[in-house]
Amino acid sequence: MPADFTARPLHNKTVWLTGASRGIGRATAIELAKAGANVVLGARSIEQTEQVAEAIRANGGAAEAHVLDVASWESCQAFAREAIERHGNPSILVNSAGIGTFRPVDKFLDDEFEQQFRVNVFGTYYMTRLALAGMKQLGDGHIVNVSSLAGENEAPMGTGYFASKHAVNGFTKCLLQDVRGDGIRVTLVCPGSVDTRFHIDSHPGMHERDQTWMVPAAQIARSILHVLTAPAGTDISKIDVRPLAKPKK
Numbered sequence: 001m002p003a004d005f006t007a008r009p010l011h012n013k014t015v016w017l018t019g020a021s022r023g024i025g026r027a028t029a030i031e032l033a034k035a036g037a038n039v040v041l042g043a044r045s046i047e048q049t050e051q052v053a054e055a056i057r058a059n060g061g062a063a064e065a066h067v068l069d070v071a072s073w074e075s076c077q078a079f080a081r082e083a084i085e086r087h088g089n090p091s092i093l094v095n096s097a098g099i100g101t102f103r104p105v106d107k108f109l110d111d112e113f114e115q116q117f118r119v120n121v122f123g124t125y126y127m128t129r130l131a132l133a134g135m136k137q138l139g140d141g142h143i144v145n146v147s148s149l150a151g152e153n154e155a156p157m158g159t160g161y162f163a164s165k166h167a168v169n170g171f172t173k174c175l176l177q178d179v180r181g182d183g184i185r186v187t188l189v190c191p192g193s194v195d196t197r198f199h200i201d202s203h204p205g206m207h208e209r210d211q212t213w214m215v216p217a218a219q220i221a222r223s224i225l226h227v228l229t230a231p232a233g234t235d236i237s238k239i240d241v242r243p244l245a246k247p248k249k
């Protein structure tokens with residue numbers, strides 16, 4: 001039989017995607033919707049998230065925006081409840097929501113340190129728990145956690161962000177051991193520097209700088225589609241995606 005080059009590999013798949021208002025999450029929403037997925041998008045900035053959903057729908061895709069604060073168990077529960085009511089259980093969860101605040105350890109303000117763990121670690125845990133229930137019923141599913149090369153390295157001013165991503169790496173690797181027997185795939189995605197506004201937001205006082213040497217967010221999205229379309233019965237359990245170019249100082 002001839003190959004069907006027009007088949008959309010994620011047709012009939014419902015995806016929950018956190019951090020969808022911008023950056024890697026936004027790019028992944030577009031990429032997965034192009035591949036035929038029905039994407040249920042969550043972030044705190046509902047206007048921006050709605051714009052992402054509208055752009056997808058305008059191009060014939062299926063997307064819906066919901067308010068989501070992954071640091072709040074109640075907000076995650078509300079997101080899951082609405083998403084399941086409207087679209088049934090998810091086949092795929094992509095945890096892309098994340099924040100970083102880079103300061104020396106004795107210079108964090110207020111709860112900046114704790115908030116990185118609430119978003120990066122607890123948010124990943126909450127959304128995983130909520131998505132897993134339905135995936136276990138289906139005996140099928142895929143959870144993709146966007147961590148970072150920071151999850152296995154160290155750097156000055158990284159006690160909060162790097163430590164939180166080390167936790168995401170450990171969580172994700174153990175999760176795979178918990179669920180692989182249930183037919184659920186788990187992938188840890190570890191980008192290096194990606195051209196998003198993350199760098200400006202995470203370094204207090206930093207101004208715009210040349211990011212053209214970094215990996216475009218769309219390329220991380222393509223890598224996520226690649227792991228989601230791995231052959232049946234296999235799991236690409238970890239990928240690192242780094243820029244080929246060297247940092248511009």
Ligand SMILES: NC(=O)c1ccc[n+]([C@@H]2O[C@H](COP(=O)([O-])OP(=O)(O)OC[C@H]3O[C@@H](n4cnc5c(N)ncnc54)[C@H](OP(=O)(O)O)[C@@H]3O)[C@@H](O)[C@H]2O)c1
Pocket residue numbers: 018019020021022023024025042043044045046068069070071096097098099100119146147148149190191192193194195196197198199201
């Ligand atoms: N850029 C890089 O170089 C790089 C490298 C390695 C790994 N990463 C990781 O990639 C992921 C995406 O980062 P990015 O580069 O795309 O950064 P970004 O452009 O700043 O996007 C971050 C996303 O996370 C969402 N978010 C933050 N706090 C949230 C919360 N409490 N609840 C729900 N959503 C929340 C933001 O939406 P709202 O503000 O609207 O809530 C936004 O959509 C993060 O996990 C980051 O650690 C980034």
